[in-house]
Amino acid sequence: MTRLSDYLLPTEKEAPADAEAISNKLMVRAGLIRQIGSGIWTWLPAGWRSHQRAAAIIREEIDAIGGREMLMPVLQPAELWKRTGRYGIEELFKLHDRKGAELVLAMTHEEAVTSHVAQVVRSYRDLPLILYHFQVKERDEPRPRAGVLRTREFIMKDSYSFDRDAAGLDERYELHVGAYDRIMARTGLRWYRVEADVGMMGGTGAHEYMAPCAAGENEVVLAEGYAANIEVASAEPAPVALPEAPETPETVSTPGLTTVRDVAAQLGLPEGALLKAYPVIAAPAGDGEERLVMVLLRGDHRVNEIKLATALQAAHRPARAEEIEAAIGPPGYIGPVGAGEDLEIVLDAAVAQGPPGAYVTGANRPDEHLRGVVPGRDFAFREADVRTVEPGDTIGAVAVTIEPAIEIGNIFKLGTRYSVPLGATYLDENGVEQPIWMGSYGIGPARIVAAAVEQYADEHGIAWPRALAPFDVHLVALGKPGSPEREAADRVYETLLGGELEVIYDDRDLGPGEKFADAELLGAPLRLTVGRRSLESGEIEVQLRRGRREGAPLPMDAEPAQLLEAVGELWRSLP
RNA sequence: CGGGGAGUGGCGCAGUCUGGUAGCGCACCCGGCUGGGGGCCGGGCGGUCGCAGGUUCAAAUCCUGUCUCCCCGACCA
Numbered sequence: 001m002t003r004l005s006d007y008l009l010p011t012e013k014e015a016p017a018d019a020e021a022i023s024n025k026l027m028v029r030a031g032l033i034r035q036i037g038s039g040i041w042t043w044l045p046a047g048w049r050s051h052q053r054a055a056a057i058i059r060e061e062i063d064a065i066g067g068r069e070m071l072m073p074v075l076q077p078a079e080l081w082k083r084t085g086r087y088g089i090e091e092l093f094k095l096h097d098r099k100g101a102e103l104v105l106a107m108t109h110e111e112a113v114t115s116h117v118a119q120v121v122r123s124y125r126d127l128p129l130i131l132y133h134f135q136v137k138e139r140d141e142p143r144p145r146a147g148v149l150r151t152r153e154f155i156m157k158d159s160y161s162f163d164r165d166a167a168g169l170d171e172r173y174e175l176h177v178g179a180y181d182r183i184m185a186r187t188g189l190r191w192y193r194v195e196a197d198v199g200m201m202g203g204t205g206a207h208e209y210m211a212p213c214a215a216g217e218n219e220v221v222l223a224e225g226y227a228a229n230i231e232v233a234s235a236e237p238a239p240v241a242l243p244e245a246p247e248t249p250e251t252v253s254t255p256g257l258t259t260v261r262d263v264a265a266q267l268g269l270p271e272g273a274l275l276k277a278y279p280v281i282a283a284p285a286g287d288g289e290e291r292l293v294m295v296l297l298r299g300d301h302r303v304n305e306i307k308l309a310t311a312l313q314a315a316h317r318p319a320r321a322e323e324i325e326a327a328i329g330p331p332g333y334i335g336p337v338g339a340g341e342d343l344e345i346v347l348d349a350a351v352a353q354g355p356p357g358a359y360v361t362g363a364n365r366p367d368e369h370l371r372g373v374v375p376g377r378d379f380a381f382r383e384a385d386v387r388t389v390e391p392g393d394t395i396g397a398v399a400v401t402i403e404p405a406i407e408i409g410n411i412f413k414l415g416t417r418y419s420v421p422l423g424a425t426y427l428d429e430n431g432v433e434q435p436i437w438m439g440s441y442g443i444g445p446a447r448i449v450a451a452a453v454e455q456y457a458d459e460h461g462i463a464w465p466r467a468l469a470p471f472d473v474h475l476v477a478l479g480k481p482g483s484p485e486r487e488a489a490d491r492v493y494e495t496l497l498g499g500e501l502e503v504i505y506d507d508r509d510l511g512p513g514e515k516f517a518d519a520e521l522l523g524a525p526l527r528l529t530v531g532r533r534s535l536e537s538g539e540i541e542v543q544l545r546r547g548r549r550e551g552a553p554l555p556m557d558a559e560p561a562q563l564l565e566a567v568g569e570l571w572r573s574l575p
Numbered sequence: 576c577g578g579g580g581a582g583u584g585g586c587g588c589a590g591u592c593u594g595g596u597a598g599c600g601c602a603c604c605c606g607g608c609u610g611g612g613g614g615c616c617g618g619g620c621g622g623u624c625g626c627a628g629g630u631u632c633a634a635a636u637c638c639u640g641u642c643u644c645c646c647c648g649a650c651c652a
Contacts, residue, residue: 013601013613014587018645038644091651108652142576142650150651217651412652442652478611513612531611541611 002471004506008045010034011518021215023453024147026462030521032470039144039152046522047449049470049502051155054187054445055134057467058157061183065175067130067159072112074136078102080111084421091139105138110418110440113160117436118424124164127426127436128172132159134445146215148450149406155446161439162419164426169413169437173205176411176441180209187448188465188575189408190455194220195228196410197306205413209443210405213454220405223395231306234385235393235400237350240272240298242357246372249337252360255367258332260299263369267360274299275351275359275373277334279324282314292319292327296336296361296375297348297387304388311346311384328364335361336379337370347381406451409443456546462523463546466574471504473567474524476515478531481507488556489530492540492563499564501571520545525574526567528554546575 008031015025016035027033032047043051059069078094081087081104087094093105106112113131121127137156144152161172177193184191189211196208208229210220221233228234257263264271278295293312295303309316321331328334328343336345351359358372375381393400416435419425424436449468456463466472473496477489489507496503504524506515512531519527529541534556542551554566 010585012586016645017587018581020646035644086652089652110652137652139652143646143648145646410652440652480610483610511610511612511614513614516612518613529611533611 002502002504004504005508007504009518009522010044011521019147021146021149021454022457023149023213023215023450026453026457026521027147027450030462030523033148035147039141039150041148041151041153046470046504050449050452050464050468051445053468053470054448055155055157057186058183058443058445059134061179061186062130062132062157062159065130065179067132069132069134071133072106072109072116072135074106074138076104076106076112078104080115080422084111084418086111091141093138093140106135107137107139108156108440108442109133109135109158110160110414110438111422114418114422114424114438117162118419118422121162121424121426121436124426124428124434127162127164128168129162130159130172130175131162132157132441145217146450148446149215150217151446154444157443157445159441161441162424163437163439164428164434165437166415169415169439173411173413173439176439177207180409180411180441180443183409183443184209186467187452188467189448189451191408192220192222192227192405195232196412197229197231197310198412207411208407209409209411211408211448211451211455212403212405213451214404215454216404216406218405218407220403221389222401222403223398226395226400230389230402231304232310233389233400235389235395237298237301237354237387238392238394239355240270240300242273242355242359243269243372245356245358245374245377249358249370249372249374249378251363251365252369252371253367254333254369257367257369263360264299267369267371269360271300272298273357273359275335275361275375276301277336277362278303279319279328279334280308280312280316281319281323282312282316291344292323293344293346294328294334294336294339295346295348295386296351296381298350298354299360301348301350301387302390304386307384307388308346308386311386329362330364330366333362333366333368334364335370335373336375336381337361337373338364339379345379345381346384346386347375348387349383349385350387351375352381352383406447406454408447408451409441411441412439414438414440457523458548460517460548461521464523464525466525466571469524470502470522471524472501472526472571473503474519474522474527475503475505476512476519476527476529476531477505477507478512478515478529481509485530485532485535488535492528492530492556495560495563496567498560499567501567520548526551526571528567530556542570544574 010031012029015029019025034042095103134157138153141152144150163169192210193207194210196206198206219230221228221230260271260274275296276299280293282293283290324331328339358374360369360371361373363370419436425433428434452468453462477486479485493505525545527543538556539553541553544551
């Protein structure tokens with residue numbers, strides 16, 4: 001029973017002034033969500049229905065691959081996080097109880113689930129295992145934004161798999177790939193599964209599920225048969241015309257010219273004919289020594305920090321001017337030639353694999369560059385792909401497309417990252433203790449909902465895919481309360497209640513304009529209208545929200561079973 | 576953390592420069608009209624001007640401090 005007259009659906013004509021993203025504006029305007037603090041949101045009744053629909057799809061598919069639903073707490077002892085070395089994470093909310101004991105608010109649940117498994121699982125006979133829950137995550141994000149797309153508190157479905165070995169983990173991972181693919185397909189979203197960064201913790205595989213939309217914070221690189229987060233993407237660079245190499249490099253005077261653009265312009269060369277030197281200080285995990293590394297790439301390319309971190313096997317930061325001055329040469333004029341025997345030089349693959357020719361580099365002397373520098377001949381290097389893919393790059397001779405997208409799920413092979421510190425082991429057939437191999441798999445119902453709004457909204461409001469709409473059918477009654485057309489609308493409502501579809505019935509005493517506007521704002525896929533015209537024509541008017549198309553009208557005098565059948569058929573034809 | 580912007584009824588805003596009765600539209604309440612695209616008329620309710628301190632006869636307005644929110648960047652298991 002959902003009559004709008006006694007429902008809480010606070011719609012607004014105007015979007016809140018501080019909203020920017022489409023989903024932010026529309027979800028607030030449609031009465032789905034309300035903000036209570038930065039990155040802290042309430043789901044109002046209609047919005048929560050959409051959230052629950054997303055969650056239900058996820059639950060069904062994870063159950064179907066053998067996931068066991070449970071519930072773990074958000075409030076946790078800090079000790080657990082100290083054992084895995086994650087207590088220092090800045091995003092982790094930390095607090096104390098009245099006795100002064102240290103607690104945290106969980107931002108994810110590897111620690112909790114692994115500590116349970118460590119206690120409970122003893123034998124290879126107990127494995128494999130998939131455990132999951134829907135639970136609030138708390139993260140002190142540096143910058144919450146875009147309504148419900150990036151919040152400090154949100155519900156995530158996180159599942160965790162436990163296996164005897166890497167091969168078992170691969171199996172559980174593939175099961176999740178299948179489940180996630182089915183979840184995405186069922187939501188009605190446009191989505192991609194992309195290769196993702198595995199991080200420096202030695203993960204062995206990761207994918208992200210991305211929904212393309214303007215408000216997305218990530219970028220995905222797409223080509224025929226290829227989809228990757230730009231953080232890890234690789235492609236063929238657009239070619240650059242290089243001058244032929246002279247016998248030896250020659251010095252050119254470039255007073256005051258410290259940028260690629262200025263030097264290229266001065267010498268009449270494309271920016272790609274220069275080598276850009278990007279000095280970084282690399283600090284390997286653990287207690288490795290810091291070291292200075294010169295990263296070289298084509299002047300028109302940009303460093304990809306994630307790929308560079310992978311190539312260096314180390315966290316890194318840009319070197320400071322005084323560090324550059326002391327170790328190499330004057331900032332703005334540094335280059336690989338004569339930079340010192342011991343300096344580690346990483347040359348981007350786009351140069352190392354590029355056509356033969358000569359480049360311009362800094363001369364390591366003030367106001368001078370070198371022309372005619374040939375990698376390999378004039379300096380030694382280590383090759384690595386460390387540049388960011390950009391428009392104009394190709395894969396298989398076809399230009400890539402780069403799209404903004406929102407990450408709605410990710411799956412990750414953890415290996416023994418958490419089982420070892422938390423002592424999650426089992427005894428194999430030979431009685432030998434072995435670490436458990438783990439995977440973790442997250443997905444955010446809120447982001448699924450918000451992404452659907454982003455992808456399908458138009459200037460009139462939300463246009464839900466069938467699977468996520470808070471209500472399937474929006475029945476609008478026109479005319480005065482108590483009028484014959486209202487009575488007819490009531491009868492249609494009663495009939496629809498006997499069917500499978502979720503109906504919101506606008507029985508409020510408002511004008512037609514307001515009702516239609518609210519219906520389009522709220523975005524149910526199917527709108528049925530009963531008014532005076534219906535009495536005259538004997539037809540219930542039909543409008544399909546997606547595209548705002550008129551549908552074939554339904555007969556008003558049909559038997560309830562017939563009407564339900566007709567509505568059901570209409571419903572199944574919708575996107 | 577760096578840069579920018581903003582806090583005035585539920586929402587959107589004006590008023591601040593130049594101190595002097597807190598205003599507008601929408602929403603809301605009451606009555607009436609209207610009844611197929613946010614309609615009309617009349618009458619109402621509702622605001623410690625984010626907070627604290629200061630200057631002044633007098634502060635939404637000037638000064639100091641502080642809190643909160645948004646955007647861009649940095650960051651992001």
